[in-house]
Amino acid sequence: MTEIIGEDSKGQRIDNFLIKRLKNVPKSHIYQLLRSGQVRLNSKRIGADCHLQLGDMVRIPPVRMAERSSALRKKVTKSQFIPFEILFEDEALIVINKPAGVAVHGGSGVSFGVIEQLRAQHPDWKFLELVHRLDRETSGILLLAKNRAALVELHRVIRAGMMEKRYLTLVKGKWRNTRQSVKLFLRKYVTPAGERRVAVIADGKGGEEGKSAHTVFNLKKSWQNFSLLEAELKTGRTHQIRVHLAHLDFPIAGDDKYGDFALNRELMRLGPERGLKRMFLHAFIVEVTHPVTGRKLRIEAPLTEDLRKFLLELDADSTPLCP
Template sequence: MRDLRKEFHVRPVAREIVGEESSGQRIDNFLMRHLKGVPKSHIYQLLHSGQVRLNSRRVGADQALRPGDVVRIPPVRMAGDGAVSRRSIDRSAFVAFRVVYEDRALLAIDKPAGLAVHGGSGLSFGVIEQLRAQHPDWKFLELVHRLDRETSGILLLAKSRGPLVELHRQFRVGSVGKYYMALVRGKWRNIRQSVKLPLGRYLTSSGERRVAVVAPDRGDLPGKMAAHTVFTLRGVHGGFSLLEAELKTGRTHQIRVHLAHLGFPIAGDDKYGDFAWNRQLARSGEPPRLGRMFLHALRLDVTHPVTGRRLLLETPLAGELQEFLDGLDRA
């Protein structure tokens, strides 16, 4: 008879490199995101006992993180499906990623929408687990930055620690050009518009993490972060505007929250958009339905961490997004 008791496994020791999207986040909250299902009391015990290390040092639970920091997470007993080994993904489940650029130091792929960059939150395999399983001979592979699950486009990874640290430095000091395409509801007024609206994190009644624009006079609000986006109008399609968004900072959900706050929600955005409008867009008919968020990581402009040459990485709009635009033009 099958044992119906809770099954557990031990998550091996891990070293997570902090990305720009976690800048300013407390280490206890960072651990809760990476150790979903582990009781908070146990996470605090790991911190207080010194088993968690930040850059090889003991820290308190309220320690704020910076991009490039290395967090050592000790072995943890977890319930259910957790860490994924390289051999646990069946070859038939492999995703065929389109490679935009590759050399001995870097890998840039065109990430499809609907695939998380990391496994977890009920998702068995993310991009990084997929790529590690597809290339078991690679000794090192880490994400340089992150994209939301429903965002498609350029995703950059490093094949060794030196390039990873240097690219994190470039993201941290703002020397990387980050450009997205977004389709919004309404007629955008200006050809080019700079938006500087600070953002803060909060929890919904269901415990989900969200981001919102913070009023300028709320300087006492914990977690308040400066956020700067430059929007350029690239086209008008019926009642929609196609915008290129340049990220001057890299806050979580920055483009989505800035646009929603200004009254121009992104088509298909299921967190900050117009939900009734999204349902209409997802229905069949002409123009073609839009079953995802219209946000695409179009271009990255970085300095190669080894050669020192400028590297422009670009990918066209995802096919389903281009088809939706074409349908709007035919309507």
């Protein structure tokens, strides 16, 4: 099979291009095809880091694809459409306010994530890709690119640390410092049950397994047993805020992976009117330079109704201690 590169793939690495085209082929096999020269670009062998140009001809050899699960073969129907709140949209970018409980993409038991939903709702869009990710139970600002050039530029901005992302989170305990910078190395691992997790490296060193993670926490408000924090992400590691806070013994309320499970059960038993049914983590501010116009964008998403209501319950139960 030979494919001619169009605008939607211009500038993309060949390995990422193949991973997207051959969705059911293991990545290890895709890299083996590249190493063995079975994939050709303009009739020449190429490496995995080669970037595609408009009009390039990519020869993809015949490969056997694993059968997709029945859940992922299904299409999103109109009755299943989620009405996302759109915070910003133009020809290059769409920004939504993601609800808690919705994954950003399908897989791992989730049939239709945000990306599948939006593609189904807008079949005329030729290109749509996630700029970054949010955990399933995290609500708030999510950016998606509507063309390849915008995606590449936004990824460059993120790698350079020029996108500002701020979250609001409620933690167990009374946070003392008005502003606190946390720098810790994190590593990923898999539990005996096969679940992916992240942990702080005890000796404080990175090495091959660990990556440096930097979060700045600002105290917004505190109660007898809880504190509301603003978290500024200086790096974007998996579960960074959650793991940093759990390591400091200030677990996020409602966190089902790194939190205080006894507290979570207690909060849920308070009932639908007073309880907390999910993790209190919300992406509420993003500041970034627009990938096309170059102007500064500041996008805000207020706290969701359930999280606002829980804070009001805290106010009603006790007198807040302001920093």
